[in-house]
Amino acid sequence: VSVIVFSLAARSVIADHYYIPSESMEYSLLVGDRVLVDKRVYGLRLPFTNIEVLEGRSPERGEVVIFDSPESDVRLIKRVVAEEGDRVEVVGGKLLINGEKLPGDMSVDHEIFGERTALLNLEAGGGPDMKPKIVTEGAVMVMGDNR
Incomplete structure (x- = not known):
């Protein structure tokens, strides 16, 4: 019994694995891929609670994050594209951050976020245009790589 409790607590606090169920992150992550997640990066909390024990850092642009959808009981995996x-904005299917298109080789659909490169699936045109929005304090903006 203690081994089971320890395993559940470790999955809740330290690390866990996730299965990729959809195409939202193609071509960086494919349907059926499995990813291992280090949950300590953004802070350490007591198992089965939201009580934070050690403060972590905020997600950074280019990182892939897993979170529970605020609209449903679905767990999502997306890329952080903008910070507080x-x-x-999205213009002509291209993501602009602070008025600048992200660097990348136009012969290959990808975006470069500092040291991280995201492979994109833009076969559908890169998504609909989006009017400019400012990311609010304490928040990040996420998108799938399959736009």
């Missing part, structure tokens, strides 16, 4: 204070 950034101005974000």
